[in-house]
Amino acid sequence: xxxxxxxxxxxxxxxxxLRAGADLRGRIEAVHPETGDAATIVIxxxxxxxxxxxxxxxxxxxxxxxxxxxRAYSLTSPTNRQDGRVTITVKAIPDGKVSNHLVRRAKxxxxxxxxxxxxxxxxxxxKPAKVLYLTAGSGITPVMGxxxxxxxxxxxxxxxxxxxxxxxFRNELHDLVADKKLRLTELHTDTDGVLDITRLAxxxxxxxxxxxxxxxxxxxxxxxxxxxxxxxxxERLHTERFRPGIVVAGDGGEVTFSATGKTVDADGATPLLDxxxxxxxxxxxxxxxxxxxxxxxxLKAGAVRDLRTGEITEAEPGVLIQTCVSAxxxxxxxxx
Amino acid sequence: xxxxxxxxxxxxEQIEELGRELDxxxxxxxxxxxxxxxxxxxxxISAQRKLxxxxxxxxxxxxxxxAWLIGTAGLSVAKIMDNMEIGHNILHGQWDWMRDPKIHSTxxxxxxxxxxxxxKHSHNxxxxxxxxxxxxxxxxxxxxxxxxxxxxxxxxHLGQPLWNFLNACFFExxxxxxxxxxxxxxxxxxRKNPEFRARAKAVGRKIRKQVLKxxxxxxLLSGPSFLPTLAATFTANLVRNIWTHSVIMCxxxxxxxxxxxxxxxxxxxxxQWYLRQMMGSANIxxxxxxxxxxxxxxxxxxxxxxxxxxxxxxxxxxVKVRALFEKYELEYxxxxxxxxxxxxxxxxxxxxxxxKKPKVKTPDREQELVAA
Numbered sequence: 205x206x207x208x209x210x211x212x213x214x215x216x217x218x219x220x221x222l223r224a225g226a227d228l229r230g231r232i233e234a235v236h237p238e239t240g241d242a243a244t245i246v247i248x249x250x251x252x253x254x255x256x257x258x259x260x261x262x263x264x265x266x267x268x269x270x271x272x273x274x275r276a277y278s279l280t281s282p283t284n285r286q287d288g289r290v291t292i293t294v295k296a297i298p299d300g301k302v303s304n305h306l307v308r309r310a311k312x313x314x315x316x317x318x319x320x321x322x323x324x325x326x327x328x329x330x331k332p333a334k335v336l337y338l339t340a341g342s343g344i345t346p347v348m349g350x351x352x353x354x355x356x357x358x359x360x361x362x363x364x365x366x367x368x369x370x371x372x373f374r375n376e377l378h379d380l381v382a383d384k385k386l387r388l389t390e391l392h393t394d395t396d397g398v399l400d401i402t403r404l405a406x407x408x409x410x411x412x413x414x415x416x417x418x419x420x421x422x423x424x425x426x427x428x429x430x431x432x433x434x435x436x437x438x439e440r441l442h443t444e445r446f447r448p449g450i451v452v453a454g455d456g457g458e459v460t461f462s463a464t465g466k467t468v469d470a471d472g473a474t475p476l477l478d479x480x481x482x483x484x485x486x487x488x489x490x491x492x493x494x495x496x497x498x499x500x501x502x503l504k505a506g507a508v509r510d511l512r513t514g515e516i517t518e519a520e521p522g523v524l525i526q527t528c529v530s531a532x533x534x535x536x537x538x539x540x
Numbered sequence: 541x542x543x544x545x546x547x548x549x550x551x552x553e554q555i556e557e558l559g560r561e562l563d564x565x566x567x568x569x570x571x572x573x574x575x576x577x578x579x580x581x582x583x584x585i586s587a588q589r590k591l592x593x594x595x596x597x598x599x600x601x602x603x604x605x606x607a608w609l610i611g612t613a614g615l616s617v618a619k620i621m622d623n624m625e626i627g628h629n630i631l632h633g634q635w636d637w638m639r640d641p642k643i644h645s646t647x648x649x650x651x652x653x654x655x656x657x658x659x660k661h662s663h664n665x666x667x668x669x670x671x672x673x674x675x676x677x678x679x680x681x682x683x684x685x686x687x688x689x690x691x692x693x694x695x696x697h698l699g700q701p702l703w704n705f706l707n708a709c710f711f712e713x714x715x716x717x718x719x720x721x722x723x724x725x726x727x728x729x730x731r732k733n734p735e736f737r738a739r740a741k742a743v744g745r746k747i748r749k750q751v752l753k754x755x756x757x758x759x760l761l762s763g764p765s766f767l768p769t770l771a772a773t774f775t776a777n778l779v780r781n782i783w784t785h786s787v788i789m790c791x792x793x794x795x796x797x798x799x800x801x802x803x804x805x806x807x808x809x810x811x812q813w814y815l816r817q818m819m820g821s822a823n824i825x826x827x828x829x830x831x832x833x834x835x836x837x838x839x840x841x842x843x844x845x846x847x848x849x850x851x852x853x854x855x856x857x858x859v860k861v862r863a864l865f866e867k868y869e870l871e872y873x874x875x876x877x878x879x880x881x882x883x884x885x886x887x888x889x890x891x892x893x894x895x896k897k898p899k900v901k902t903p904d905r906e907q908e909l910v911a912a
């Protein structure tokens with residue numbers, strides 16, 4: 205009542221955005237380069253942070269060019285870090301808006317949005333006798349969180365990267381090897397070629413006896429899943445996939461109105477508002493020319509094209525589209 | 541609808557070309573929209589909140605006249621910022637592209653007795669789509685005033701200078717009543733319409749909250765400064781109301797602004813829609829501070845052409861828009877605030893009296909469209 209129509213928290217956010225009870229946020233405190241295109245971001249999470257388990261990931265919301273974008277990154281810090289900070293390690297992927305921003309432009313002091321950590325790519329309570337980490341590229345990040353967190357008696361890692369200088373955490377891995385805490389096989393795919401999973405036994409003869417955590421490109425994980433199940437040991441393999449679905453923007457597609465359960469085909473030129481009304485879906489509408497924002501509706505999946513600018517918008521949590529000036533750019537799901 | 545159509549010299553092709561040129565201006569801003577703009581609105585929101593906090597803090601001691609003056613002035617400015625540069629523009633979806641759920645047209649609520657949802661319907665949807673179309677755009681005189689010679693005169697209009705003055709003092713209530721279409725809905729039968737009742741309840745809730753905050757809780761918190769604080773919040777609301785009313789009157793009422801007949805917008809093209817916005821709006825000239833305090837509605841013409849572009853961009857857009865006005869030999873109605881306010885009030889007074897029907901009838905736009 206004292207602050208209507210705002211909430212007291214709107215004012216408290218001005219002075220203490222990381223306090224207990226605030227929406228969960230974090231502050232970037234440092235950015236450490238790891239390789240030419242990867243960096244570790246040190247984040248002080250807000251008081252509401254519940255802590256993570258090694259191997260889990262966190263979704264973060266970063267403002268890139270003024271637009272809030274959400275991505276998931278593995279936590280690479282151990283769970284018992286004394287200073288309360290956590291780290292994520294990000295590899296800049298070509299055309300990756302968020303990853304390039306974090307690696308090359310993020311500044312200490314910046315506030316970011318956080319979700320609680322999540323994911324079931326984690327170590328079991330009971331320590332397995334033998335462990336294999338099978339990783340490639342930035343797939344090493346959740347595994348690094350595990351390596352830093354829990355010591356095992358017998359750990360082997362097979363890691364692939366294009367060249368030696370592309371190996372994220374290379375120095376730390378070699379230190380672990382020197383301390384005899386890790387046996388490491390480093391494959392450089394530019395010279396050695398991509399790992400042929402059927403020849404894994406040459407590198408790790410007892411692979412089938414090892415509890416295995418694998419993370420990397422889909423090709424590697426598909427091959428691993430096939431290989432493990434062919435040998436009847438699939439229960440020993442744990443995999444983590446980044447970005448399961450990649451949206452390919454096309455021209456028109458199948459539109460699902462998930463709240464009403466209707467699905468119709470739409471072309472790439474008809475506004476989704478018309479498509480919905482044609483299908484008998486109750487669509488909110490207004491000016492029908494993109495100025496009044498009376499028709500905004502959540503885009504749950506897929507991609508749409510702005511008929512005025514041609515701009516593509518992909519589904520992400522919290523993305524709303526103006527249905528009167530947006531057309532399907534491939535299959536999409538509209539919450540109506 | 542004025543005696544001479546000021547756009548009569550334009551061909552249909554020229555109007556469409558004008559539309560394309562305006563689209564290009566819009567696209568340029570959108571392509572360039574980014575971090576700086578986001579930082580701008582965040583800074584304004586944060587400044588508004590701090591100003592309001594400090595002002596209300598000062599008012600706790602408003603028993604001392606200097607504290608009363610400073611606190612009242614600060615709170616008035618904070619309330620104006622909340623309604624104008626922040627509320628109006630966020631509710632237009634100008635900042636939706638940031639995807640920040642806290643600064644979004646679907647979640648924003650303002651310090652105003654009309655709930656955002658209702659205001660967005662009557663303002664964004666009706667007023668901005670049907671700008672200055674008599675019978676469709678009730679912002680023309682808010683249904684209580686006669687603002688064009690062609691509107692039928694009624695003895696009720698004799699009092700319109702007084703209605704307008706009262707509307708200015710209690711503008712937020714006027715807007716709430718207007719968004720509710722109170723006049724129409726209070727007639728028999730409509731009163732019981734459940735949708736109307738729900739909306740009226742929502743307005744009631746907002747009024748109750750604002751009254752409690754401004755006229756009960758904060759004065760009580762001030763203890764011995766109860767009465768001065770009460771007077772201060774009342775004054776701040778009054779100042780905000782008169783200021784916003786004045787700014788908004790300048791947007792469409794000054795002399796030189798065109799109004800349109802209902803049938804003239806049938807089958808309107810994008811170019812014609814743009815042209816109507818250009819001819820139906822008026823600007824206020826002045827300093828940066830003036831533009832800021834009007835919520836950049838001093839760039840009413842640009843706002844009506846591009847209601848969803850971030851308000852901090854209107855100033856740069858205005859240069860290009862004005863060049864188009866010159867190119868197409870159209871009148872860009874603008875002037876300093878006192879002049880525009882006087883002009884609008886002059887019209888209110890003039891049209892409170894009956895007038896003769898204009899002798900020269902405008903050629904019918906609809907027929908022109910058919911011919912084109």
